[in-house]
Amino acid sequence: xxxxxxxxxxxxxxxxxxxxxxxxxxxxxxxxxxxxxxxxxxxxxxxxxxxxxxxxxxxxxxxxxxxxxxxxxxxxxxxxxxxxxxxxxxxxxxxxxxxxxxxxxxxxxxxxxxxxxxxxxxxxxxxxxxxxxxxxxxxxxxxxxxxxxxxxxxxxxxxxxxxxxxxxxxxxxxxxxxxxxxxxxxxxxxxxxxxxxxxxxxxxxxxxxxxxxxxxxxxxxxxxxxxxxxxxxxxxxxxxxxxxxxxxxxxxxxxxxxxxxxxxxxxxxxxxxxxxxxxxxxxxxxxxxxxxxxxxxxxxxxxxxxxxxxxxxxxxxxxxxxxxxxxxxxxxxxxxxxxxxxxxxxxxxxxxxxxxxxxxxxxxxxxxxxxxxxxxxxxxxxxxxxxxxxxxxxxxxxxxxxxxxxxxxxxxxxxxxxxxxxxxxxxxxxxxxxxxxxxxxxxxxxxxxxxxxxxxxxxxxxxxxxxxxxxxxxxxxxxxxxxxxxxxxxxxxxxxxxxxxxxxxxxxxxxxxxxxxxxxxxxxxxxxxxxxxxxxxxxx
Amino acid sequence: xxxxxxxxxxxxxxxxxxxxxxxxxxxxxxxxxxxxxxxxxxxxxxxxxxxxxxxxxxxxxxxxxxxxxxxxxxxxxxxxxxxxxxxxxxxxxxxxxxxxxxxxxxxxxxxxxxxxxxxxxxxxxxxxxxxxxxxxxxxxxxxxxxxxxxxxxxxxxxxxxxxxxxxxxxxxxxxxxxxxxxxxxxxxxxxxxxxxxxxxxxxxxxxxxxxxxxxxxxxxxxxxxxxxxxxxxxxxxxxxxxx
Numbered sequence: 152x153x154x155x156x157x158x159x160x161x162x163x164x165x166x167x168x169x170x171x172x173x174x175x176x177x178x179x180x181x182x183x184x185x186x187x188x189x190x191x192x193x194x195x196x197x198x199x200x201x202x203x204x205x206x207x208x209x210x211x212x213x214x215x216x217x218x219x220x221x222x223x224x225x226x227x228x229x230x231x232x233x234x235x236x237x238x239x240x241x242x243x244x245x246x247x248x249x250x251x252x253x254x255x256x257x258x259x260x261x262x263x264x265x266x267x268x269x270x271x272x273x274x275x276x277x278x279x280x281x282x283x284x285x286x287x288x289x290x291x292x293x294x295x296x297x298x299x300x301x302x303x304x305x306x307x308x309x310x311x312x313x314x315x316x317x318x319x320x321x322x323x324x325x326x327x328x329x330x331x332x333x334x335x336x337x338x339x340x341x342x343x344x345x346x347x348x349x350x351x352x353x354x355x356x357x358x359x360x361x362x363x364x365x366x367x368x369x370x371x372x373x374x375x376x377x378x379x380x381x382x383x384x385x386x387x388x389x390x391x392x393x394x395x396x397x398x399x400x401x402x403x404x405x406x407x408x409x410x411x412x413x414x415x416x417x418x419x420x421x422x423x424x425x426x427x428x429x430x431x432x433x434x435x436x437x438x439x440x441x442x443x444x445x446x447x448x449x450x451x452x453x454x455x456x457x458x459x460x461x462x463x464x465x466x467x468x469x470x471x472x473x474x475x476x477x478x479x480x481x482x483x484x485x486x487x488x489x490x491x492x493x494x495x496x497x498x499x500x501x502x503x504x505x506x507x508x509x510x511x512x513x514x515x516x517x518x519x520x521x522x523x524x525x526x527x528x529x530x531x532x533x534x535x536x537x538x539x540x541x542x543x544x545x546x547x548x549x550x551x552x553x554x555x556x557x558x559x560x561x562x563x564x565x566x567x568x569x570x571x572x573x574x575x576x577x578x579x580x581x582x583x584x585x586x587x588x589x590x591x592x593x594x595x596x597x598x599x600x601x602x603x604x605x606x607x608x609x610x611x612x613x614x615x616x617x618x619x620x621x622x623x624x625x626x627x628x629x630x631x632x633x634x635x636x637x638x639x640x641x642x643x644x645x646x647x648x649x650x651x652x653x654x655x656x657x658x659x660x661x662x663x664x665x666x667x668x669x670x671x672x673x674x675x676x677x678x679x680x681x682x683x684x685x686x687x688x689x690x691x
Numbered sequence: 692x693x694x695x696x697x698x699x700x701x702x703x704x705x706x707x708x709x710x711x712x713x714x715x716x717x718x719x720x721x722x723x724x725x726x727x728x729x730x731x732x733x734x735x736x737x738x739x740x741x742x743x744x745x746x747x748x749x750x751x752x753x754x755x756x757x758x759x760x761x762x763x764x765x766x767x768x769x770x771x772x773x774x775x776x777x778x779x780x781x782x783x784x785x786x787x788x789x790x791x792x793x794x795x796x797x798x799x800x801x802x803x804x805x806x807x808x809x810x811x812x813x814x815x816x817x818x819x820x821x822x823x824x825x826x827x828x829x830x831x832x833x834x835x836x837x838x839x840x841x842x843x844x845x846x847x848x849x850x851x852x853x854x855x856x857x858x859x860x861x862x863x864x865x866x867x868x869x870x871x872x873x874x875x876x877x878x879x880x881x882x883x884x885x886x887x888x889x890x891x892x893x894x895x896x897x898x899x900x901x902x903x904x905x906x907x908x909x910x911x912x913x914x915x916x917x918x919x920x921x922x923x924x925x926x927x928x929x930x931x932x933x934x
Contacts, residue, residue: 436873453870458746458766611851611870611877612747618792621875622826642825649788652761653749 152413153421154299157290164291171209173249176226176280177237179212180219180365181358181397187239188223194239198246208249211288214278214366217267219358219519221260226279230267235260265535266517271524273498273506274482278366283401286369286408294369295414297485301377302422305488310381311337314484316492318504323349323477324552324581325657326503326570332474335464336382339472344384346375346426347468347475349445350391350398353437354553355604357584359508360478362520364391364398367482368405372428374481376415377488379426382474387426390445392433402430437554437608441656442475444610455612456656477582479508499525503569507580513550513587516541523568530564533587544589548672552581554601554608555661557668558594577668579661594673595680599627601665609658616659619650623666635681644670707773722764722775723751733777734786734815736904737852738765741928742861745853750786750815753777761785783819790816795826796875797833798847799905805918806906812850813905836881838888841911842900844879849907851877855899862928867893879907898924 168174177183177192195210216224221235225245232254234245244255272278277292286294301310315330336344348371352360364371375387389406391399406428409415417425431449438444439454446468448454467473483505487495496504503525509532512518516538523532533539533549540546548558557578559566566572570580588597606620626643629635647663647670654660670677703718709731716725721744726733736748744766752761756774764777776782793799793812801807833846853870856879860866867890871880881890900908901920909918 438873458744458763460767606874609874611872611874612745612853613749614747614789614792614850615749617851617874617877618796621829622792622795625827645788649785653752653785653789655746655749655763 152295152419154303157295157299157420160287160290161293164287168209168291170206172207174209174211174228174280175245176211176213176216176230178214178216178222178224178226178279180215180362181395182215182219183222183224184397186222186236188237190239191223191225191237191242194242195245198242202246204246208246211280212282212284213280214283215275215362215520216279217270217519217521218260218517220517221519224260225258226262230280231262233260233262233267234258264517264538266519266521266538269527269531269536270522271498271506272522273486273495274363274370274479274508275367275520275522276486278362283366283368284404286405286412289367289369293489294485295373297488298373298376298380298414299420301488302380302420302424307337307381307383310377310488313492314381314487317487317495318492318499318502319480319483319487319495320503320570321477322479322483322507322582324555324579326580329476329480332464332476333378333381335462336384336472336474339465341472342383343386343471344382345468345471345473346379346382346384346387347446347449347463347473348375348387348389348478348481349440349442349475350389350395350478351433351440351445352395352478352582353392353440353608354555354582354584355601356510356512356550356586357553357582358510359520359583361395361398362510363478363482363508364395365401368398368401369409370482370485371402371478372405372409372415374484375428376419376426377484378474378476378481380424382472384474385425385427387428388431388449388468389428390431390433390439390449392439393435399430399432406430436610437604438610438656438658441658443656445475446473455610456658458655479583500567500569502571507568507583509583509585511537511585511587513585514540514544514589514592515587525569526567528565529559529568532568532585533564537587540587540589542589544591546587547590547592548588548594548597550578550586550588550597550665551584552579552664553584554604555579555657555664556581556584557664558588558597558672559668560672562672577671578664593631594669594676595627595631598666598669599624599631602627602662605658605662609662613653613655613659615650615653616655616662619646619654619659620662622646623650623663627666630677630680633680633683635677637681640677640681705769705771707769707771707775709775710777716769718769720769722753722762722767722769722773725769726764726775726777731777733764734819735765736811736815736850737854739854739857739902739925739928741925742854742857742902745857748850748852749789752782752785754779754782787819787821790819790821791824791826793850794821794824795828797829797831797849800847803915804848804906805909805913805915806848806920807916809916809919810906811904836887837911838886839893839895839911840888841895842887842897843909843911844881844887845907845909846878847907848905849879850905851879852904853879854902854904855879855908858898858902858928863894863896863898865892865894865896868899901925 225234282288319329320326443457444454463473563576602624611617734750737745746766751764754776836844856868859868
C-alpha cells in the first residue's frame with residue numbers, strides 16, 4: 152500500500168459513510184458476545200432489510216462500549232443514545248424510535264452520566280465506533296496514518312525523540328520510560344532485533360488488553376510497526392494468552408489483512424522499511440507475563456524467568472536485542488505520532504503522562520472499562536465514575552495491580568492515580584485492574600485469595616517463591632480459619648520480607664504485596680481473627 | 692562460550708571490592724567467579740561450573756553498594772568499581788531461611804538417607820548454622836522411581852536445583868531429564884514423565900547422579916551414608932563445553 156492508497160481508502164470510506172443517516176454500533180467483544188449480542192446484530196440486520204433501509208441505516212459490529220456489565224450494549228451514531236441489555240426482540244422498537252426521533256425508554260442508558268462524561272479517550276479514541284474486523288473501516292477512523300507519517304516523514308531517531316518527549320511510561324505496570332527503552336534497543340548494534348508485544352494479561356479482574364486486542368487490533372499492529380521502524384527491527388511477535396480466543400481470532404485476521412494489503416511485509420508505504428508479525432499463544436501460565444519468561448516461551452522453551460541483567464533490550468529473544476512492551480503501551484504510540492508529544496504530555500501529572508485504561512469491577516455500581524487521565528483522584532474513579540457502592544454498603548478498600556498490587560483503604564482514596572502515588576501507599580499501578588471491595592469483604596481472605604493465586608502460578612524455579620508462597624498461603628489460611636497464633640503473624644511478616652527480597656522475578660518479588668498492604672491498613676482484621684481463636688475445651 | 696577468539700570482544704580488566712578486599716577481574720566474569728578466585732566463599736546449591744547459570748537457589752545473593760536490591764552472584768557480571776558485600780546478618784538470615792524452606796518442602800530425613808554425610812544440603816546447613824526448622828514441614832507423599840537397573844530417583848530428597856536436567860541436556864546431550872508442573876508441584880521427570888527404565892533417550896551415563904547435590908539421584912545398592920558422589924569428572928565439564 153502506498154501513502155496515496157491509504158488516503159484514497161479514507162476518502163472512499165468516508166464517502167460511503169456519509170450516505171448513512173444512522174449507524175447502530177453493536178458491541179461484539181467477549182463481554183457482550185457472552186450475553187448474545189450476535190443475535191442483536193442479526194435481528195437488526197434482518198429488520199433493516201425488511202424495511203428496505205439498507206442504504207440509510209448501517210449496522211456495525213464494534214469494540215467495547217465500556218459498560219460491560221450492562222451488555223449487550225448498542226450505541227446509536229456518535230453515542231449520544233446508548234441502549235443497554237438489548238435483546239433481539241428489541242430490534243423493531245429501536246428502528247421505530249429512529250423515525251420518531253426518540254429513544255426506546257426501557258433500554259435507555261444515559262450517556263451523560265459521569266461514567267462516560269469523566270472519561271478521556273485517547274487510546275480508545277475510536278473504539279466502539281468502527282468495525283475492528285474490517286480493515287477499511289479501521290482506516291476510515293485513522294488507522295495506519297501514524298505509521299505512514301513515521302516511515303515517510305520522520306527518521307527513526309525523530310520517532311524515538313517524540314516518544315521520549317511525550318513522557319509515555321510502560322503500561323504493563325512497572326512504568327519504565329518507553330522512549331528510554333526504545334533508544335536502548337535502537338542503540339544496540341547487534342542484529343536482527345525483535346519487537347515483542349506482551350498480551351499475556353493474567354491479573355484477576357483485568358481485561359483492558361483483551362478489549363484493546365479485540366476492539367482495535369490494527370492500532371496494536373500499527374504501534375508495533377512504528378516501534379520496529381524506530382528501533383531497527385524487522386520481525387515482531389504478539390504473545391497472547393490462549394484464554395482470549397476472540398482476541399486471537401481478531402488479531403490473526405488483522406495481521407492477515409495488513410499483510411495482504413502491504414501494511415506489513417516488505418516496502419511498507421513504498422519505503423525500505425520491512426516488518427512482519429507473528430502471533431504466539433500462551434499455554435495458561437501467569438508467569439509468562441513476566442518478560443523474560445515470555446521470551447523463553449516464544450522461543451519454545453519452558454516459560455521460566457531468567458536473571459536480569461542482561462535485560463531483553465541487550466539480550467532478549469534468541470539472545471538478540473528485543474523491545475518488549477505491553478499492549479496498551481503500543482496502542483498509545485499512533486496517537487502520540489499523530490497528535491505530537493507536546494499534546495500528549497499536556498495530559499496527566501508531572502511524572503505520569505497521558506491516560507490509563509482501568510477495568511473496574513467488584514462492589515461498585517458501574518463495572519466496565521474506563522479510560523481516565525493520569526492524576527485523577529482514586530475517589531473520583533470509584534464514587535463518581537464507578538457510581539459508588541451498591542446496596543447502601545460502606546466502602547472498604549480498592550485493590551489495584553492484581554496479585555502484585557495492594558489494597559488501598561478509604562483514608563488514602565484522595566491520592567492521584569499515578570505510578571509514584573500508588574507506590575507510596577503500598578500498591579502499584581499494575582496493568583489496570585481495579586477491584587472494589589465493600590465492608591462485607593474480609594481482608595485476610597482477600598490476601599489469602601491472592602496468595603493462593605501466586606502459589607499456584609509460581610513457576611517453581613527459585614526457592615523463595617516456590618516454597619515461600621506455599622508457607623504464606625498456609626499461614627493465611629490458618630489465620631482465616633481462626634487457627635492462627637501471634638507467632639504465625641510474626642512468621643508471615645518475616646516470610647513477606649524474605650520472599651520479596653530474594654525471589655528471582657517479579658512474580659515472587661511482588662507476591663507478598665497483598666499481604667503487606669492489608670497488614671499495613673487492616674492489621675486489626677488479622678489480630679481479631681487470631682484473638683478469637685477458639686481455645687481448647689476446658690474440662691469441667 | 693562457543694565464540695572463536697577472533698569474535699570475542701577485547702577483554703577488559705576491572706577492579707572492584709568484595710567484602711572490603713580490592714580485587715581485579717576480566718570483564719564478563721561473574722561476581723561468584725571472582726569471589727572464588729580470591730578465596731571468598733559464597734554459598735551455592737544450583738550453580739555448577741560447566742553448566743549454564745540457573746539462578747534458582749538464591750543462596751548466592753549478595754549486596755551491591757548503591758542498590759537496595761540483592762543480586763545473584765552466579766548471574767551478575769562484575770562492573771568497574773563495584774562494591775560487593777557477600778556476608779551480612781541480613782544475607783545470612785535469608786540464606787538460612789532458604790535452607791529451612793528446602794528442608795520443609797520435601798522429606799529430608801538424613802538419618803535414613805543414602806547420602807547422609809555426603810550431602811551438599813546437609814553440609815550447607817551445618818556451615819550456615821541451621822539448627823532448627825521453624826517452618827512447618829509439609830511431609831508430602833512422594834514416589835521413588837527404582838525402575839532403572841543402576842540408578843534411583845527419589846523425589847523425597849529432590850531440591851529442584853535442575854543440575855541433572857542441565858547436565859543431561861548440555862553435557863551428555865540426551866535431554867532425558869526435564870521438569871514438569873510448576874510451583875510446589877514441580878518434579879524432575881524422565882522423557883515424557885515415564886518410569887526411568889522406559890526412558891529410551893537415557894544413555895545411563897550417570898552424570899545426573901553424580902552432579903545431584905543431595906540423595907535424590909543415587910546408585911542402586913547403596914545403604915545409609917554409602918552414596919558418595921564421584922565428582923572427579925566435574926572439572927572437565929567446563930572444558931567439555933569449550934568445544
